Amino acid sequence: MASPDLVIIGSGILGLAHALAAARAGMSVEVIESTAAPQGASIRNFGMVWPIGQPAGELRDTALRSREIWLEVADQASLFNDPCGSLHLALHPIEAKLLNEFQSQNPNTTTILSPEETVERFPLVNPDDLQSALFSTTELCVNPREALAQLPNFLNTEYGIRFSFGETVTKIDDNDIKTNLRNLSASKIFVCPGANFKILFPDFFTRHGVQQCQLQMLRIEPPMPETRLQIMIAGGLTLSHYLSFRDCPSFPLVNQHHSDYYPEFMKRGIHVMASQHQSSEVTIGDSHTYGLDLPPFTEEHTDQLILGYLAKMIQSETWQVSSRWLGNYSKHPTEPLLKEQLSDATTICASPGGAGMTLSFGWAERNIADLTQ
Ligand SMILES: Cc1cc2nc3c(=O)[nH]c(=O)nc-3n(C[C@H](O)[C@H](O)[C@H](O)COP(=O)(O)OP(=O)(O)OC[C@H]3O[C@@H](n4cnc5c(N)ncnc54)[C@H](O)[C@@H]3O)c2cc1C
Known part of the structure:
Protein backbone atom coordinates (compact mmCIF):
# COMPACT_ATOMS: atom_id res chain seq x y z
CA MET A 1 0.00 0.00 0.00
CA ALA A 2 1.39 3.45 -0.93
CA SER A 3 2.44 5.71 1.96
CA PRO A 4 -0.17 8.38 2.62
CA ASP A 5 0.73 12.06 2.51
CA LEU A 6 -0.62 12.48 6.03
CA VAL A 7 -1.13 10.06 8.91
CA ILE A 8 -3.32 11.26 11.77
CA ILE A 9 -3.17 9.61 15.16
CA GLY A 10 -6.54 9.68 16.90
CA SER A 11 -10.06 9.57 15.46
CA GLY A 12 -11.63 12.00 17.92
CA ILE A 13 -13.18 15.14 16.50
CA LEU A 14 -9.77 16.82 16.22
CA GLY A 15 -8.30 13.95 14.20
CA LEU A 16 -11.39 13.76 11.97
CA ALA A 17 -11.37 17.53 11.42
CA HIS A 18 -7.73 17.42 10.29
CA ALA A 19 -8.46 14.43 8.07
CA LEU A 20 -11.31 16.29 6.37
CA ALA A 21 -9.30 19.49 5.88
CA ALA A 22 -6.31 17.58 4.48
CA ALA A 23 -8.43 15.53 2.09
CA ARG A 24 -10.17 18.68 0.89
CA ALA A 25 -6.69 20.12 0.25
CA GLY A 26 -5.91 17.13 -1.99
CA MET A 27 -3.77 15.05 0.40
CA SER A 28 -4.09 11.29 0.84
CA VAL A 29 -4.88 10.59 4.49
CA GLU A 30 -4.88 7.65 6.89
CA VAL A 31 -6.26 7.86 10.44
CA ILE A 32 -5.00 5.40 13.06
CA GLU A 33 -7.10 4.89 16.18
CA SER A 34 -6.37 2.64 19.18
CA THR A 35 -9.91 1.70 19.97
CA ALA A 36 -12.33 -0.25 17.80
CA ALA A 37 -14.57 2.83 17.63
CA PRO A 38 -14.18 6.33 19.11
CA GLN A 39 -14.45 6.28 22.90
CA GLY A 40 -12.84 9.56 23.95
CA ALA A 41 -14.14 13.00 24.86
CA SER A 42 -15.63 13.38 21.39
CA ILE A 43 -18.47 10.94 22.10
CA ARG A 44 -18.93 11.99 25.73
CA ASN A 45 -19.87 15.63 25.27
CA PHE A 46 -23.06 17.68 24.92
CA GLY A 47 -22.70 18.17 21.17
CA MET A 48 -22.71 21.91 21.69
CA VAL A 49 -21.00 23.87 18.95
CA TRP A 50 -20.74 26.96 21.12
CA PRO A 51 -19.22 30.12 19.58
CA ILE A 52 -20.78 32.25 22.33
CA GLY A 53 -18.31 30.74 24.82
CA GLN A 54 -15.27 31.89 22.83
CA PRO A 55 -13.79 35.36 23.29
CA ALA A 56 -14.44 37.72 20.38
CA GLY A 57 -11.62 37.68 17.83
CA GLU A 58 -9.68 34.73 16.45
CA LEU A 59 -11.24 32.06 18.68
CA ARG A 60 -14.83 33.19 18.07
CA ASP A 61 -14.09 33.37 14.32
CA THR A 62 -12.62 29.86 14.44
CA ALA A 63 -15.75 28.64 16.21
CA LEU A 64 -18.02 30.29 13.65
CA ARG A 65 -16.04 28.73 10.80
CA SER A 66 -16.32 25.35 12.56
CA ARG A 67 -20.05 25.82 12.73
CA GLU A 68 -20.17 26.38 8.96
CA ILE A 69 -18.14 23.22 8.34
CA TRP A 70 -20.33 21.21 10.75
CA LEU A 71 -23.39 22.33 8.79
CA GLU A 72 -21.80 21.34 5.46
CA VAL A 73 -20.66 17.96 6.74
CA ALA A 74 -23.86 17.20 8.64
CA ASP A 75 -25.85 17.97 5.52
CA GLN A 76 -23.68 15.78 3.27
CA ALA A 77 -23.47 12.91 5.78
CA SER A 78 -27.13 13.18 6.89
CA LEU A 79 -26.19 13.79 10.52
CA PHE A 80 -28.50 15.28 13.12
CA ASN A 81 -27.91 19.02 13.46
CA ASP A 82 -30.08 21.70 14.98
CA PRO A 83 -29.03 25.35 14.57
CA CYS A 84 -31.30 26.14 17.50
CA GLY A 85 -29.03 28.70 19.19
CA THR A 138 -24.92 31.18 16.69
CA GLU A 139 -24.98 27.87 18.60
CA LEU A 140 -25.45 24.55 16.82
CA CYS A 141 -26.47 21.26 18.38
CA VAL A 142 -24.99 18.03 16.97
CA ASN A 143 -25.22 14.47 18.24
CA PRO A 144 -21.65 13.53 19.21
CA ARG A 145 -22.23 9.78 19.45
CA GLU A 146 -23.90 9.63 16.05
CA ALA A 147 -21.45 12.02 14.39
CA LEU A 148 -18.30 10.29 15.63
CA ALA A 149 -19.67 6.87 14.68
CA GLN A 150 -20.72 7.90 11.17
CA LEU A 151 -18.09 10.42 10.11
CA PRO A 152 -15.34 7.84 9.45
CA ASN A 153 -17.57 6.02 6.94
CA PHE A 154 -18.53 9.28 5.31
CA LEU A 155 -14.90 10.48 5.12
CA ASN A 156 -13.85 7.15 3.67
CA THR A 157 -16.59 7.05 1.03
CA GLU A 158 -16.54 10.72 0.12
CA TYR A 159 -12.82 11.50 0.36
CA GLY A 160 -11.07 8.12 0.30
CA ILE A 161 -9.63 8.63 3.80
CA ARG A 162 -8.38 5.31 5.20
CA PHE A 163 -9.19 4.35 8.79
CA SER A 164 -7.33 1.77 10.87
CA PHE A 165 -9.23 1.13 14.09
CA GLY A 166 -7.92 -1.04 16.91
CA GLU A 167 -4.28 -0.10 16.22
CA THR A 168 -2.11 1.86 18.65
CA VAL A 169 0.78 4.03 17.51
CA THR A 170 3.63 3.31 19.90
CA LYS A 171 6.48 5.35 18.41
CA ILE A 172 7.12 8.09 15.87
CA ASP A 173 10.59 8.79 14.56
CA ASP A 174 10.80 11.44 11.82
CA ASN A 175 8.61 10.03 9.03
CA ASP A 176 8.46 6.54 10.51
CA ILE A 177 5.50 5.31 12.52
CA LYS A 178 5.50 2.15 14.60
CA THR A 179 2.24 0.61 15.75
CA ASN A 180 1.48 -2.56 17.67
CA LEU A 181 0.72 -4.17 14.28
CA ARG A 182 3.13 -2.74 11.68
CA ASN A 183 5.60 -0.09 10.58
CA LEU A 184 4.64 2.60 8.09
CA SER A 185 5.80 6.01 6.98
CA ALA A 186 4.17 9.26 5.89
CA SER A 187 5.33 12.65 4.61
CA LYS A 188 3.46 14.36 7.44
CA ILE A 189 2.11 13.13 10.76
CA PHE A 190 -0.43 14.86 12.99
CA VAL A 191 -0.82 13.62 16.56
CA CYS A 192 -4.29 14.28 18.05
CA PRO A 193 -4.31 12.00 21.12
CA GLY A 194 -6.98 13.65 23.28
CA ALA A 195 -6.63 12.89 26.99
CA ASN A 196 -4.49 9.86 26.13
CA PHE A 197 -1.33 11.95 25.97
CA LYS A 198 1.03 9.68 27.90
CA ILE A 199 1.66 7.20 25.05
CA LEU A 200 3.40 9.43 22.51
CA PHE A 201 5.67 12.34 23.45
CA PRO A 202 4.80 12.30 27.18
CA ASP A 203 7.69 14.70 27.89
CA PHE A 204 6.21 17.25 25.50
CA PHE A 205 2.92 17.30 27.40
CA THR A 206 4.68 17.39 30.79
CA ARG A 207 6.83 20.31 29.63
CA HIS A 208 3.67 22.21 28.66
CA GLY A 209 1.95 21.47 31.98
CA VAL A 210 -0.96 19.72 30.23
CA HIS A 332 -3.17 23.36 28.67
CA PRO A 333 -2.86 25.67 31.71
CA THR A 334 -3.19 28.87 29.67
CA GLU A 335 -3.50 28.20 25.93
CA PRO A 336 -6.91 27.33 24.44
CA LEU A 337 -5.24 25.18 21.74
CA LEU A 338 -1.85 23.46 21.69
CA LYS A 339 0.04 23.07 18.42
CA GLU A 340 3.74 22.45 17.98
CA GLN A 341 5.76 21.14 15.08
CA LEU A 342 8.19 18.64 16.62
CA SER A 343 10.09 17.83 13.43
CA ASP A 344 9.74 18.38 9.70
CA ALA A 345 7.23 15.52 9.62
CA THR A 346 5.46 15.55 12.98
CA THR A 347 3.05 18.09 14.45
CA ILE A 348 1.13 17.77 17.70
CA CYS A 349 -2.36 19.29 17.68
CA ALA A 350 -4.06 18.77 20.97
CA SER A 351 -5.84 20.07 24.03
CA PRO A 352 -8.82 22.01 22.71
CA GLY A 353 -10.03 21.71 26.31
CA GLY A 354 -13.77 21.95 26.73
CA ALA A 355 -14.27 23.37 23.25
CA GLY A 356 -13.14 20.65 20.85
CA MET A 357 -16.55 20.26 19.21
CA THR A 358 -16.65 24.03 18.79
CA LEU A 359 -13.14 24.73 17.53
CA SER A 360 -11.80 21.62 15.78
CA PHE A 361 -13.10 22.04 12.24
CA GLY A 362 -12.06 25.69 11.95
CA TRP A 363 -8.70 25.16 13.64
CA ALA A 364 -7.89 22.11 11.51
CA GLU A 365 -8.64 24.02 8.32
CA ARG A 366 -6.08 26.67 9.32
CA ASN A 367 -3.49 24.08 10.37
CA ILE A 368 -3.75 22.22 7.06
CA ALA A 369 -3.60 25.50 5.12
CA ASP A 370 -0.33 26.30 6.98
CA LEU A 371 0.99 22.87 6.00
CA THR A 372 0.16 23.09 2.33
CA GLN A 373 1.20 26.71 1.71
C1 LIG B 1 -18.04 15.60 29.24
C2 LIG B 1 -17.54 16.53 28.18
C3 LIG B 1 -18.41 17.47 27.64
C4 LIG B 1 -17.94 18.32 26.63
N1 LIG B 1 -18.83 19.13 25.98
C5 LIG B 1 -18.41 19.82 24.88
C6 LIG B 1 -19.34 20.52 24.07
O1 LIG B 1 -20.55 20.41 24.23
N2 LIG B 1 -18.85 21.32 23.09
C7 LIG B 1 -17.51 21.39 22.82
O2 LIG B 1 -17.12 22.16 21.95
N3 LIG B 1 -16.62 20.63 23.48
C8 LIG B 1 -17.04 19.84 24.50
N4 LIG B 1 -16.15 19.08 25.19
C9 LIG B 1 -14.76 19.04 24.75
C10 LIG B 1 -14.59 18.12 23.54
O3 LIG B 1 -15.36 16.96 23.69
C11 LIG B 1 -13.10 17.79 23.39
O4 LIG B 1 -12.36 18.99 23.30
C12 LIG B 1 -12.85 16.99 22.12
O5 LIG B 1 -13.73 15.91 22.03
C13 LIG B 1 -11.42 16.51 22.09
O6 LIG B 1 -11.25 15.82 20.88
P1 LIG B 1 -9.91 15.04 20.59
O7 LIG B 1 -10.03 14.50 19.23
O8 LIG B 1 -8.76 15.92 20.93
O9 LIG B 1 -9.88 13.88 21.70
P2 LIG B 1 -10.64 12.48 21.80
O10 LIG B 1 -12.04 12.56 21.39
O11 LIG B 1 -10.37 12.00 23.19
O12 LIG B 1 -9.91 11.56 20.75
C14 LIG B 1 -8.55 11.21 20.85
C15 LIG B 1 -8.39 9.84 20.22
O13 LIG B 1 -7.00 9.55 20.04
C16 LIG B 1 -6.83 8.16 20.25
N5 LIG B 1 -5.41 7.91 20.54
C17 LIG B 1 -4.66 8.48 21.52
N6 LIG B 1 -3.40 8.02 21.47
C18 LIG B 1 -3.35 7.15 20.44
C19 LIG B 1 -2.30 6.34 19.89
N7 LIG B 1 -1.07 6.36 20.41
N8 LIG B 1 -2.58 5.55 18.83
C20 LIG B 1 -3.83 5.53 18.29
N9 LIG B 1 -4.85 6.28 18.77
C21 LIG B 1 -4.61 7.07 19.83
C22 LIG B 1 -7.74 7.88 21.43
O14 LIG B 1 -8.05 6.51 21.50
C23 LIG B 1 -8.94 8.74 21.11
O15 LIG B 1 -9.94 8.05 20.39
C24 LIG B 1 -16.59 18.24 26.21
C25 LIG B 1 -15.73 17.31 26.78
C26 LIG B 1 -16.20 16.44 27.75
C27 LIG B 1 -15.27 15.41 28.32
Missing part, protein backbone atom coordinates in the same frame (compact mmCIF):
# COMPACT_ATOMS: atom_id res chain seq x y z
CA SER A 86 -28.55 29.01 22.93
CA LEU A 87 -30.26 30.49 25.95
CA HIS A 88 -28.39 31.73 29.04
CA LEU A 89 -30.69 32.17 32.02
CA ALA A 90 -29.99 34.88 34.62
CA LEU A 91 -31.23 33.72 38.02
CA HIS A 92 -29.93 36.78 39.91
CA PRO A 93 -29.97 40.52 39.05
CA ILE A 94 -26.17 40.68 38.77
CA GLU A 95 -26.24 37.87 36.19
CA ALA A 96 -28.93 39.79 34.29
CA LYS A 97 -26.69 42.87 34.33
CA LEU A 98 -23.83 40.90 32.81
CA LEU A 99 -26.13 39.47 30.13
CA ASN A 100 -27.17 43.03 29.20
CA GLU A 101 -23.51 44.02 28.90
CA PHE A 102 -22.71 41.00 26.75
CA GLN A 103 -25.73 41.68 24.56
CA SER A 104 -24.65 45.27 23.93
CA GLN A 105 -21.22 43.96 22.84
CA ASN A 106 -22.88 41.40 20.50
CA PRO A 107 -26.03 43.11 19.20
CA ASN A 108 -26.20 41.24 15.87
CA THR A 109 -26.36 37.73 17.27
CA THR A 110 -27.99 38.10 20.69
CA THR A 111 -31.24 39.39 22.19
CA ILE A 112 -32.34 39.88 25.80
CA LEU A 113 -35.66 38.24 26.64
CA SER A 114 -37.80 39.17 29.63
CA PRO A 115 -38.95 36.30 31.91
CA GLU A 116 -42.39 36.40 30.23
CA GLU A 117 -40.92 36.33 26.71
CA THR A 118 -38.58 33.51 27.71
CA VAL A 119 -41.33 31.30 29.09
CA GLU A 120 -43.61 32.05 26.18
CA ARG A 121 -40.97 30.95 23.66
CA PHE A 122 -39.48 28.16 25.78
CA PRO A 123 -42.23 26.84 28.07
CA LEU A 124 -39.95 24.38 29.90
CA VAL A 125 -37.96 27.23 31.46
CA ASN A 126 -38.64 27.60 35.19
CA PRO A 127 -39.94 31.16 35.78
CA ASP A 128 -39.42 31.13 39.60
CA ASP A 129 -36.02 32.89 39.92
CA LEU A 130 -35.75 34.01 36.32
CA GLN A 131 -34.55 37.61 35.87
CA SER A 132 -33.95 37.57 32.10
CA ALA A 133 -32.40 35.42 29.39
CA LEU A 134 -29.87 35.93 26.62
CA PHE A 135 -30.92 34.33 23.35
CA SER A 136 -28.09 33.76 20.87
CA THR A 137 -28.41 32.57 17.29
CA GLN A 211 -3.40 18.09 32.62
CA GLN A 212 -6.53 16.01 32.40
CA CYS A 213 -9.87 17.59 33.15
CA GLN A 214 -12.59 15.19 34.25
CA LEU A 215 -16.30 15.96 33.96
CA GLN A 216 -19.40 14.26 35.36
CA MET A 217 -22.29 14.02 32.92
CA LEU A 218 -25.83 12.64 33.00
CA ARG A 219 -28.74 11.95 30.72
CA ILE A 220 -32.22 12.50 32.05
CA GLU A 221 -35.53 11.40 30.62
CA PRO A 222 -38.66 13.57 30.78
CA PRO A 223 -41.88 11.70 31.62
CA MET A 224 -43.49 12.73 28.31
CA PRO A 225 -41.36 11.45 25.42
CA GLU A 226 -42.46 14.28 23.12
CA THR A 227 -40.96 16.92 25.46
CA ARG A 228 -38.54 19.18 23.58
CA LEU A 229 -36.16 21.78 25.04
CA GLN A 230 -36.20 23.61 21.67
CA ILE A 231 -32.84 25.20 22.46
CA MET A 232 -29.58 24.51 24.29
CA ILE A 233 -29.72 26.01 27.77
CA ALA A 234 -27.10 27.31 30.20
CA GLY A 235 -27.61 28.79 33.67
CA GLY A 236 -26.02 31.78 35.39
CA LEU A 237 -23.09 29.72 36.70
CA THR A 238 -21.91 29.35 33.11
CA LEU A 239 -21.13 33.08 33.11
CA SER A 240 -18.21 32.36 35.47
CA HIS A 241 -16.97 29.56 33.23
CA TYR A 242 -16.50 30.80 29.67
CA LEU A 243 -13.78 33.28 28.75
CA SER A 244 -16.17 35.23 26.53
CA PHE A 245 -17.95 36.79 29.51
CA ARG A 246 -14.77 38.03 31.21
CA ASP A 247 -14.71 41.25 29.18
CA CYS A 248 -18.02 42.34 30.68
CA PRO A 249 -17.65 44.98 33.44
CA SER A 250 -19.86 42.96 35.82
CA PHE A 251 -17.84 39.77 35.48
CA PRO A 252 -15.92 40.21 38.80
CA LEU A 253 -19.19 40.82 40.67
CA VAL A 254 -20.84 37.79 39.08
CA ASN A 255 -17.86 35.63 39.91
CA GLN A 256 -17.89 36.91 43.50
CA HIS A 257 -21.63 36.23 43.74
CA HIS A 258 -21.07 32.64 42.61
CA SER A 259 -18.21 32.17 45.09
CA ASP A 260 -20.38 33.54 47.93
CA TYR A 261 -23.63 31.73 47.13
CA TYR A 262 -22.45 28.59 45.33
CA PRO A 263 -19.14 27.64 47.02
CA GLU A 264 -19.74 23.89 46.56
CA PHE A 265 -20.41 24.40 42.86
CA MET A 266 -17.32 26.55 42.40
CA LYS A 267 -15.14 24.05 44.29
CA ARG A 268 -16.28 21.25 41.98
CA GLY A 269 -16.18 23.42 38.86
CA ILE A 270 -19.91 22.89 38.31
CA HIS A 271 -21.92 24.91 35.86
CA VAL A 272 -25.07 23.54 34.34
CA MET A 273 -25.96 23.16 30.68
CA ALA A 274 -28.48 21.04 28.80
CA SER A 275 -28.81 19.81 25.22
CA GLN A 276 -31.19 17.46 23.45
CA HIS A 277 -30.60 15.44 20.30
CA GLN A 278 -33.04 13.25 18.33
CA SER A 279 -34.39 11.34 21.33
CA SER A 280 -36.24 12.83 24.27
CA GLU A 281 -33.25 12.32 26.60
CA VAL A 282 -31.53 15.51 27.71
CA THR A 283 -27.77 15.56 28.21
CA ILE A 284 -26.77 17.58 31.26
CA GLY A 285 -23.59 18.42 33.15
CA ASP A 286 -21.02 19.24 34.22
CA SER A 287 -18.25 19.42 36.82
CA HIS A 288 -14.51 19.99 36.32
CA THR A 289 -11.72 18.25 38.24
CA TYR A 290 -8.10 18.78 37.16
CA GLY A 291 -5.06 16.55 37.64
CA LEU A 292 -2.72 14.11 35.95
CA ASP A 293 -4.18 10.85 37.24
CA LEU A 294 -7.79 11.31 38.24
CA PRO A 295 -9.83 8.70 40.14
CA PRO A 296 -12.40 6.88 37.97
CA PHE A 297 -15.27 7.37 40.44
CA THR A 298 -18.26 9.66 40.14
CA GLU A 299 -19.50 11.57 43.19
CA GLU A 300 -23.23 11.39 43.78
CA HIS A 301 -23.19 14.77 45.55
CA THR A 302 -21.88 16.40 42.37
CA ASP A 303 -24.72 14.85 40.35
CA GLN A 304 -27.25 16.04 42.93
CA LEU A 305 -25.88 19.60 42.75
CA ILE A 306 -26.18 19.53 38.95
CA LEU A 307 -29.74 18.14 39.08
CA GLY A 308 -30.76 20.64 41.78
CA TYR A 309 -29.45 23.63 39.84
CA LEU A 310 -31.04 22.32 36.62
CA ALA A 311 -34.42 22.30 38.37
CA LYS A 312 -33.98 26.04 38.98
CA MET A 313 -33.43 26.45 35.21
CA ILE A 314 -36.08 24.14 33.73
CA GLN A 315 -39.04 22.25 35.13
CA SER A 316 -37.19 18.96 35.46
CA GLU A 317 -37.94 17.80 39.05
CA THR A 318 -39.77 14.66 37.93
CA TRP A 319 -37.30 13.66 35.20
CA GLN A 320 -35.44 10.37 35.72
CA VAL A 321 -31.70 9.89 35.33
CA SER A 322 -31.17 7.38 32.50
CA SER A 323 -27.35 7.28 32.40
CA ARG A 324 -24.21 8.78 33.93
CA TRP A 325 -20.63 8.90 32.70
CA LEU A 326 -17.25 10.54 33.12
CA GLY A 327 -15.47 12.35 30.32
CA ASN A 328 -11.85 13.46 30.22
CA TYR A 329 -10.15 16.01 28.02
CA SER A 330 -6.63 17.39 28.06
CA LYS A 331 -6.10 20.99 29.03
